[in-house]
Amino acid sequence: MSVTLNTKLRSDGKANALRREGLVPAIVYGPSMENIPLVIERRDLHELFSRITRSSRIELSISDHEEAEMLDVFVKRVQYNPITDEPIHVDFYHPDPNTPLKLHVPIKVIGEAPGQKAGGFLNVLFDTVRVYGLSKDIPHLITLDISELEMGEGIRVRDVDFGDVTPLLSPERALVTIVAPRGMELEEEEEEEEMLETAAAEEGAPAEESEGESEEG
Structure with a gap:
């Protein structure tokens, strides 16, 4: 399963100013690429998080970028505002497709x-x-x-x-x-013990009779 997320290259604007505009700063990096700073619409990020798990592969669409129009990435890290619990920064990881x-x-x-x-x-x-x-x-x-x-x-x-x-x-x-609940386990153990005692008694009875007959003979 993979989902698509639309992003844009981040300008030099300050992070807090971007957040006031409904944008979330982000970055994508990997072993075979340079770091790319991004911004994401907050509503798009909320929708993404409602659809993915921590191991979902994401197709990252980067507009205005000639060398990286689409990248397969995973969410590496999300920073949240401790008061509002809103995402304030996201790290995406682009793995080498040929390396496990x-x-x-x-x-x-x-x-x-x-x-x-x-x-x-x-x-x-x-x-x-x-x-x-x-x-x-x-x-x-x-x-x-x-x-x-x-x-x-x-x-x-x-x-x-x-x-x-x-x-x-x-x-x-x-x-x-x-x-099984603990009470049920105890009942089963007691039933097993009773069955074993009964079986032992049944097996022992003929043996006693046999011994008695032997003594009389």
């Missing part, structure tokens, strides 16, 4: 597990997974469907299709699990 990079990809859980309907709780162990691969192959989201998970089951790294990128976690690491 490491990036955290958010996890989204969908569905309702049968184990939840039976009283269990969803335990999300990771909200992101760090992956390694080319920028064009980085997913913007990892979706985990829990609609078939019973109580005590989960989804491990090895159960997920990561496409052409490599997850930087052990294949056996659980990402989500369905866990």
Whole structure:
């Protein structure tokens, strides 16, 4: 998934003056390019943030720039006003398309597990997974469907299709699990103990009779 963001080259105007005009200063940089100062319409930035995740690839359109009309970038850093919580500066990173990079990809859980309907709780162990691969192959989201998970089951790294990128976690690491409430766990443990005691008693009864018959003979 990629989205387009329209930007302009930044003039020498001061940052506060630009912000009063509804513009947000920004910069784009990368290993194979010079830094480019930009300005973005604040409303366009709000719309962008409502549509992307931290691993979404963005097509950055730069008007009035001969050498960089369109760049594939990721959001590297966002600075916010501590009072209004409005974005006041954005860093974009343009990676080398032929060099793998490491990036955290958010996890989204969908569905309702049968184990939840039976009283269990969803335990999300990771909200992101760090992956390694080319920028064009980085997913913007990892979706985990829990609609078939019973109580005590989960989804491990090895159960997920990561496409052409490599997850930087052990294949056996659980990402989500369905866990039983503590009270239910105690009841199950007591039931198991009772079953074991009953089985032991049933197995022991014939043995005692056999021993008695042997003594009488």
